Amino acid sequence: MKYYKDLSPSLRTIMTPGPVEVDPRVLRAMSYPILGQFDPEFTELMNETMEMLRDVFQTSNQWAYPVDGTSRSGIEAVLVSVIEPGDKVLVPIYGRFGHLLVEIAERCGAEVLMLEREWGSVFEAQEIIDAIHREKPNIVAMVHGETSTGCIQPLEGIGAACREVDALLVVDAVATIGGVSVQTDAWQLDAVIGGTQKCLSVPSGMSPITYNDRVEAKVLRRKTIERGLRDQGSAVSSLKPVASNYFDLGMLQDYWSPKRLNHHTEATSMLYALREGLRLVLQEGLEERYLRHKRHEAALVAGLQAMGLTLYGNPACKLPVVTCIRIPDGIDGESVRSMLLNTFGIEIASSFGPLKGQIWRIGTMGFSCNQKNVLHVLGALEAVLLWHRADVNVGAALQAALNQYARKEEEQPC
Secondary structure, eight states: OOOOOOOOOOOOEEEESSSSOOOHHHHHTTSSSOOOOHHHHHHHHHHHHHHHHHHHHHHOSSSEEEEEEEHHHHHHHHHHOOOOOOOOEEESSSHOOOOOHHHHHHHHEEEEEEEEEEOOOOOOOHHHHHHHHHHHHHHEEESEEEEEEEEEOOOOOHHHHHHHHOEEEEEETTTTTTTTTOTTTTTOEEEEESSSTTTTHHHHHHSEEEHHHHHHHHHTTBBOOOBBOOOOOOOSSSOOOOSSTTTTTHHHHHSSSSOOOOOOOOOOHHHHHHHHHHHHHHHOOOHHHHHHHHHHHHHOOOOOOHHOOOSSSGGGGBTEEEEEEOTTTTHHHHHHHHHHHHHOOOOOOOGGGGGGGTTEEEEGGGOOOOHHHHHHHHHHHHHHHTTTOOOOOOOTTHHHHHHHHHHHHSSOOO
């Protein structure tokens, strides 16, 4: 019989755009005893999680709950539930994950219209608003923060334009929720999808979502009770049902409502983790948390530029929680990443698509977003680049970051 050693994962400093390091209090919460999914003690935890999600999403929506699965599960649940075959879906694309929205919409039978910007930039809001008025789509689906390019798309005004043509606005906020303000109600976002493994600092495995009455109305038009759960005489929609059973919001919301209509077995330990992660976010305070992410981003950027490295993308639309750096000419980017990991225990990300081999991506998200990690990655990156004979300004990075921290401390104590 083959022998398997005890599980003992290496300790890493994870500075990628996700996953990130998990707060020890979240890991502790995951070790607690399992409760049955209909135990009143557990359903009260479900209710508390919904309450906290409303606060983090900055919404008064009734529906705010997690979909069990990685972030993509939330995106797919919303899109498969609101897109009917033949619906016109407008997708503004400025990175990899806009293309993901297109692919899912096409699989739902939508007529997809694409707006595209060169990677590294975003749209002027008016460009999207003009397209909404011109095309009159049923749904607009877009990404708030693109981790593939390190850019953030302003959303103000787009929701109002959608209301003018009776379109639903669906937003992928996986990279921003918990680290950058996501104002669901103020920006008139109809459905928003988040992720756990980025700024919330919870392991991957759930996707928090929220949606309003406009989305629910469309969901209920197609609602069908699962065959094995139907009472005699239960209403069954005459419209084509949602193609997915697992990702059907109509059934999921029955599970999260006081009805507790069985749908799936809830991921108990993941719910513990999400609840604790949300509690920590709210304990810190949303505004304080956003400022913390900006503070450490500023120190990281100051250090990278002082080192002599060039940032990628338009600085006017930089995503505060992801910093993209051009790989210097003549440097093997993967060799640098490998040495950072194996010698210093630091993980940063490469990229993909048209940016493959051209940039590194450093995340400053959630629990990973702290002064120790920023200084550690700057010092290690300088050492590794020197080892690879790159032309860098020796000693400048850490001093620039320390100067940035000193200025920030004078303005607002940590």
